[in-house]
Amino acid sequence: MTSKAEQWEESLSLCVRCGRCRSVCPTLQVLRQETSVARGRVVLTRHLTEGCRGSATAYEILHTCLLCMACEDVCTNKVPVTEIVQRGRGLLRERGGSPRWKMALSWVLSHPRAMDFMAKTAGPLGLISPDGRTRGMLLRIPKLLEEGFFMPPISTTPFRNSFSGIETGGSKGRVLLFLGCLIDHSYPQIAEATVRLLHRLGYSCIVPRDQFCCGHPHLAMGFRKEAEAIIAANTELFSSTGADFILTACASCASTLKKEYDLPLPVLDVVELLQRHREDLSVSLPQGVKLATWHQPCHLGRGQGIDATELVQELLGERFSPMENPHRCCGFGGTLSVEFSHLSSEVGREKAEWIRESGAELVLTDCPACIMQIQRSLLAQDLSINVSHLVTILS
Ligand code: SF4
Ligand code: SF4
Numbered sequence: 050m051t052s053k054a055e056q057w058e059e060s061l062s063l064c065v066r067c068g069r070c071r072s073v074c075p076t077l078q079v080l081r082q083e084t085s086v087a088r089g090r091v092v093l094t095r096h097l098t099e100g101c102r103g104s105a106t107a108y109e110i111l112h113t114c115l116l117c118m119a120c121e122d123v124c125t126n127k128v129p130v131t132e133i134v135q136r137g138r139g140l141l142r143e144r145g146g147s148p149r150w151k152m153a154l155s156w157v158l159s160h161p162r163a164m165d166f167m168a169k170t171a172g173p174l175g176l177i178s179p180d181g182r183t184r185g186m187l188l189r190i191p192k193l194l195e196e197g198f199f200m201p202p203i204s205t206t207p208f209r210n211s212f213s214g215i216e217t218g219g220s221k222g223r224v225l226l227f228l229g230c231l232i233d234h235s236y237p238q239i240a241e242a243t244v245r246l247l248h249r250l251g252y253s254c255i256v257p258r259d260q261f262c263c264g265h266p267h268l269a270m271g272f273r274k275e276a277e278a279i280i281a282a283n284t285e286l287f288s289s290t291g292a293d294f295i296l297t298a299c300a301s302c303a304s305t306l307k308k309e310y311d312l313p314l315p316v317l318d319v320v321e322l323l324q325r326h327r328e329d330l331s332v333s334l335p336q337g338v339k340l341a342t343w344h345q346p347c348h349l350g351r352g353q354g355i356d357a358t359e360l361v362q363e364l365l366g367e368r369f370s371p372m373e374n375p376h377r378c379c380g381f382g383g384t385l386s387v388e389f390s391h392l393s394s395e396v397g398r399e400k401a402e403w404i405r406e407s408g409a410e411l412v413l414t415d416c417p418a419c420i421m422q423i424q425r426s427l428l429a430q431d432l433s434i435n436v437s438h439l440v441t442i443l444s
Pocket of ligand 2: 074077086114116117121130131
């Protein structure tokens, strides 16, 4: 039996530098440097593992990866690039290469009540503006303003604290709704629509108030130890609820819960629930919207192996207008969107162009982070096209 260390060594030696992944890497297309592609990032992480101290350049090479998994999709040697990049980031952090604001972010995301407090006070203190644009003090950073950085409004009360319908619904099963930080604090309408859908389909629904962030942001930043603490706390909580399965409307959370947790109950992305019940669903598009398109989040397609294109096409019928490259990353990349906002904007600009060409007045997707990033990219191009979660248009 091979040890974890041996497995890690082996995964680092899997890359044969064939360059197959070059054609699909969104960051290579913008940065145009050989280091800004999977094989460069894998080689660098190998050097870090062998004791190389790291540098500002090494930091940039690893932190400009979107973790979009497009390279993994085409790699014949099955190199686990995103895991390697995340571990490489962890090695840099150990050597003092992580900014303080990331430590603070990790801490806040690990303490739900601290996050609730910040959400409650950020608006009144003027840190974030009520309409979610970058006029609040916190985001009055020239670089971010220049790139048109977008923050959705933050609710003063998170959804999990306002939800009262603990056990309403039917007898098909008891569902634990996992919210994820963005839906909980900024997109409560997605949670409301998911609860409505569950009840209509005959499920009862519980929303544990003590649920944590899924741990994905910590893993992505290379904060594995912090992620493991969160995973342990969530696992204990979820195992005690008596739910039949966990449901989430965030593809990134679903992918993390499926890959990183060892849970005694199944996890379903809301898209999987829709696929199961497609006969019972109908769509009601917002007034004035004649055509809608679909963006496939990386964590849905490549992260969970689910393609929702057929489902969306079937639900929308003639009102569906496909975009070019629906599976291409939106350019968010978590903290990359703040730290390397120009790169994030450039990748997002292409996505906005494909959306414009589709002629759709609405973009549908399955991830709140994609919603935030795509909305930002569309606003930057002065395109008045809305972005919504698929679950919110179901009637
Ligand atoms: S990551 Fe895979 S596809 Fe890319 S260079 Fe290495 S072996 Fe080739
Ligand atoms: S995960 Fe995406 S951004 Fe990172 S190396 Fe692979 S294709 Fe490029």
